[in-house]
Amino acid sequence: MKNIRKQTYTLEQYLKDMKAEKIRTDQECQRLSGQWNPNMVNELIASVLTDDYIPPVILGEETTSNGITRQWIIDGLQRSSTLALFRYGNTKITKNLDEYMVTYQRKATDENGNIKRDEQGEIVWENVEVDIRNKTYEQLPEELKEIFNGYQMEVVIHQNCDTTEISKLVRKLNNCKPMNQAQKAFTYIDAFASEIREIAENRFFKDMYSCNNKDRINGTFERAIGDMVILCEYPSQYRKDTKVGFKWLNENATILDFENLNDLLTRLTESTEITSEIRELFNRKNGYIFVATFKAFTELGREDKEFGKFLHWLITEGKDTEINEKTWTELDIDRSTRDSGTVHGKLDYLTELVKQYFTEVKNAA
Template identity: 40%
Template sequence: MAKKVREQAMALSSYLKSVNSEDISENQDVQRMFCWDNGAINELIYTVLNEDYIPPIILGEEELGDNLTQQYIVDGIQRTTALNKFRHMNWKTTKSFENSVIQYQKKRRDEKGHLIKDENGSILWDNCEFDIKNKTYEQLPDELKKKFDDYQIRIVIHQNCTMQEISKLVRRYNRNKSMGSNQKALTWIPTYARKIKNIANNEFFKNCVTYSSPKRKNGTYEQTVANSVMTVFHIDDWKKNPKDRNEFIEDSSSDEEFNIINTYGNRIAKVCGEKFKNLFVFKDIPVWFAVFHRFTKLGLEDSKFATFLDELVNNLHDKIVDKWSYDMLDKEPGTSDKKLIQNKINTYISLMLEMFDLKNTIKSRTLEVENSNESTLSFVQENANPEATDEDVNTYSDLVDYCLDHNGIEVDAPIYQQCQTALIALMAYACENENEDKFEEWINKYKNQKKFSPSQKVNYDFMKRSFDKMANA
């Protein structure tokens, strides 16, 4: 019986040449479209130039009859497209790298370009470094171009297949679920990752929170612990993106801070038990840890905290303090907006102090709120996509960044500095109307505008009219 699978290695340049000549086809029936962001492409290019390991590309070989075959990419379409964009489509890397400096060796030459050799006739070499941020393939040194082209990529070929069998292979190989944003974020906090996982299994998370298997799997429990460290100890440095928050914690936190969070969780669990699961929802757990942190400064027994929560549920939930009540804040969309989190902390602390008749004797710490920093998520929901999620907004933001990078628009450009939220909403609008391909054409024409309103809504309305005019021309 003929072997069903064969393996081989080939130079990356040869593999991409086979793809571009359609000896290997990217157009298998059920393959998904290219969806990687700039950061993922950057890291793959770094991996190749650093000669690190890339998992094999999986191909399916269809029998056409008369000893003819056609090969299709089964698993590896994202990697293939990313590498092809860099090698053959003049794609430029961005600034989004964990590491971007490549070390390589270079033959030593004189001023006229002649090789320099030692007294024995041996070529002399130099150690060199090259930063690949904001570079195309053509901007690489010749040595790195050669390293890219010569990279040996593993190929696994399923032989003697029908198109239906290749479709099954695509489904089988792509059933694995990629890391979610919270799972990826944990990788940016290696010093405290084990401690975070332990805290995520303490008495608070076991007994006070409604159990969720999906959230256990996708890293929500662990990210909630990290977020609690931010709200309790570093609220002024709160970041919207979990990766950015965790990078900050990695650099700025301490074992003591995590020990305090663990202690707070166990203390809350001891007096609250399972009674307040409707309050201890994941989006608000970091808020409640910050409120409890303030509670510990009052000199009251922990049981009084449970008394406050009970009063909040039964009587204080609709009481307005400085324009907000618990009920009003609970209905606000978004989970990671700094302004919303600070409003919740301030409001709940004020209600707590008022209940214990301490508001006039103890000054509540005022958390600065950037009034101009309107929630991007809520802005997108109100103006472009009512069903948008935080993940959607991150995608829109990545698409905007790609278009800006691709058109040479720097981050200090007025359109970026003054219209970032409006641009993200406009990308959402373009995607909802299947006109995202028009966005790049529009931004290239609009990029030199310099006069904008302080209002993101006004900017959005003007840009939307301009975009519609171009898209419908």
């Protein structure tokens, strides 16, 4: 059997260790917290308060070159983060809970608040029911707080892991809610996971990238960043399958590729007059293609702000310009959005349109 040990924490101690970063929640290939809907959150908290079973959390234990031991959550991040938010973050149990009455024991008291005792002097206990809906941790009775804090949290620890082994475990052991394809693919690029997460904080993704509220946590940003690096630096390696692309980058890319992309996104965001129409260009379907087009534009030796002018022209007039009997309007209808032929067709069209704009259209104006 592999070098695995089991350990039991009180939930209070486990959450304290998380808060103190003794147990780390930011393993680079792990999907971000916040994946659960309110019903799942409710059921987990109710399970703790009623002392029901929760599957063990799985940690990967890594010892660094200087002898420091770190533990990373590799399965159970959603459970752990949910419980931490309830304990420390004022998360409320919502009303959508089937079994919302929780029974606990407390010391009986008289009308003056004094603890009752029987004829033998023993404390009199009573069973009490409480409705836990719409309550935060602080609104629970003290007895239920004690039950929450004292819950026995089972932990399984994989010892003597390195970064690659932990990434493999993340990919293998996510059982509560299966990873989607983008999240699972991200576990194949452990060599650059921290660089990708850093790029995901670039202002581009807040100011210019068109997305929904879940894209930050469902792997969409990470996939887009990988696609951007490939199209900007290694366009012939682009594949529809994100996992294939991430595996190739993991073995062949350099940190400089990711640093260059971060700089490129900063330049693009700072030099462009961003409108709702511009944001719509940089959507999940085409955002990485337009970033690669900007990369090609930078090689023309023109000022960055001129690319923004090109984008505005594309929106108002240029989208119907024919190149090889195709217009952007026609290309953008194609539903096979990630197919290699579709992506390269769009990129080739846009890079050629950029050249035409600056050699013919702009000069003619």
